[in-house]
Structure formats: C-alpha cells, structure tokens
Amino acid sequence: MVDNGSVVNLLQLSVIQKMGLESTIIRRAEVLTGFNGHTSTAIDHITLDVKTPPVVSKQTFTIVSDPSPYNGILGRPSLIKLDAVTSVKYQKIRFRIPGGGVGEIKSDQQLQQVDREDGAQADKIGWKPEEDAEDIILDPQQPEKTAKIGSRLSPDEKEELTIFLRKNRDIFAWSPSDMPGIDPKVACHKLHVDPTAKPVI
Structure with missing residues (x-):
C-alpha cells in the first residue's frame, strides 16, 4: 500500500x-x-x-x-526518494527514471476489493485505541500522575519503557506552574477583546 x-x-x-x-x-x-x-x-x-x-x-x-x-x-x-507522484483518481504512481523517462505503477483492483472487505470486517469487530494501551504510575508518591504505554509490548519492553519514563518524569508538565521558564513569545494565552469595552453583567 x-x-x-x-x-x-x-x-x-x-x-x-x-x-x-x-x-x-x-x-x-x-x-x-x-x-x-x-x-x-x-x-x-x-x-x-x-x-x-x-x-x-x-x-x-x-x-x-x-x-x-x-x-x-x-x-x-519512499515517494521522496523515488521522486514519485501519486494519483488517487487514476490509482497510479509515476516516478522519474534516472537517465530519462518516467516509470509507472498501476494498482491492483482485485486486491483493493479484498482490502476493502478486510477493512469492513475490522469495523465490525469494533477496534478501540484504548484497548492497545495501559496506564503506568510515573511517581509512586503521586499515583495520579500516569502515562500510557502499549499493552502489546512484551514484559521486558514494558519494564524497559516504564523505567525510562519514570527516570525522565520531570519532563512532563502537569500544570502551567510546571512550565515557568517558557518565553511568552513561544506560548501565551490572550483574550482579544476591546480594552475600552465595559463588561456586561
């Protein structure tokens, strides 16, 4: 694909x-x-x-x-490396051939029909993103601070990722007070209202 x-x-x-x-x-x-x-x-x-x-x-x-x-x-x-151009309407890919000429790849309509049927079957099953993630506690002293990791990771991968996230938990911002050093030029909330207007109660 x-x-x-x-x-x-x-x-x-x-x-x-x-x-x-x-x-x-x-x-x-x-x-x-x-x-x-x-x-x-x-x-x-x-x-x-x-x-x-x-x-x-x-x-x-x-x-x-x-x-x-x-x-x-x-x-x-891949498309950039091939210097390729795709066409959704014509279901084709064209790419430059070094030395001159244009190459072309056409889609397989029968294979596309199989893909659509597989996709429809997946929709019936009802996949949900949250089923692929589980919560981990980053700070035992503050159990409300959690992060999500993939539930399909192996036990070793989960342990490695959990250790890494806990070790670097200080990079997470839980509230605006956790980001006191950000320049207002980078992020600043403003209310664009007429300063001469009187508030209506």
Missing part, C-alpha cells in the same frame, strides 16, 4: 520472518501514533532493496507486528 500521509515506511514482522531476516533485527520498544490516535509498537528498522522497475532503491522500513490487512506501507520517505 502507498500512503502519502505516512511519515515512515512500514513492514510487517511476518514479512521479515518469511524472508528469513528476523535474526538480523534487534527488538526494541518504539511507539508510533497514527492519525486516529492508534498506537503501534515499532520493533526495529531494516533497509531493503525495493524494485520499482527499472529502478532499484534502498528503502528503510519500520518493522511492526500489529494486525493489518497490508504487508507493508510505502510512505513519504
């Missing part, structure tokens, strides 16, 4: 496993947040040769293991 709005290229862990490359990755916790607030856990990054005939380019993918109807997503990094 091609997604002009994605700031990363994504690849499913199952694809890496089928390619026999799982032993080359180092598992680590990194949280990605989508447009709708859905969080995904990035496992690692991998650079692969991607063939868009006749061009072969090296593309870096973020590896995820969350359920998805797509094996991978080509985001803006």
Whole structure:
C-alpha cells in the first residue's frame, strides 16, 4: 500500500520472518501514533532493496507486528526518494527514471476489493485505541500522575519503557506552574477583546 500521509515506511514482522531476516533485527520498544490516535509498537528498522522497475532503491522500513490487512506501507520517505507522484483518481504512481523517462505503477483492483472487505470486517469487530494501551504510575508518591504505554509490548519492553519514563518524569508538565521558564513569545494565552469595552453583567 502507498500512503502519502505516512511519515515512515512500514513492514510487517511476518514479512521479515518469511524472508528469513528476523535474526538480523534487534527488538526494541518504539511507539508510533497514527492519525486516529492508534498506537503501534515499532520493533526495529531494516533497509531493503525495493524494485520499482527499472529502478532499484534502498528503502528503510519500520518493522511492526500489529494486525493489518497490508504487508507493508510505502510512505513519504519512499515517494521522496523515488521522486514519485501519486494519483488517487487514476490509482497510479509515476516516478522519474534516472537517465530519462518516467516509470509507472498501476494498482491492483482485485486486491483493493479484498482490502476493502478486510477493512469492513475490522469495523465490525469494533477496534478501540484504548484497548492497545495501559496506564503506568510515573511517581509512586503521586499515583495520579500516569502515562500510557502499549499493552502489546512484551514484559521486558514494558519494564524497559516504564523505567525510562519514570527516570525522565520531570519532563512532563502537569500544570502551567510546571512550565515557568517558557518565553511568552513561544506560548501565551490572550483574550482579544476591546480594552475600552465595559463588561456586561
């Protein structure tokens, strides 16, 4: 799938496993947040040769293991590297061929129909973003101060991320009084009212 709005290229862990490359990755916790607030856990990054005939380019993918109807997503990094232009209306991608000429990739209409059916099935299940997150207490002395982490992380990843967040809990701002050093030029609340107007009671 091609997604002009994605700031990363994504690849499913199952694809890496089928390619026999799982032993080359180092598992680590990194949280990605989508447009709708859905969080995904990035496992690692991998650079692969991607063939868009006749061009072969090296593309870096973020590896995820969350359920998805797509094996991978080509985001803006790939489109920029390929110097590509997409057309939603014509379901095509065109890209510059070094040395002259324009390459073209057409969509698979039958595959799109399968994707739509998978998406409709996912809607019936009723996925909720909050089901993929759980609260952790950052400060035992102030249990009301919490943060959310992915519930699908492994126990080791949860422990590592929790320790990191607790160690750096001082960077969180819980109220305006926690940010006394911010220059008003950066953030300042103003009421744009006529100073000569009398208040109405």
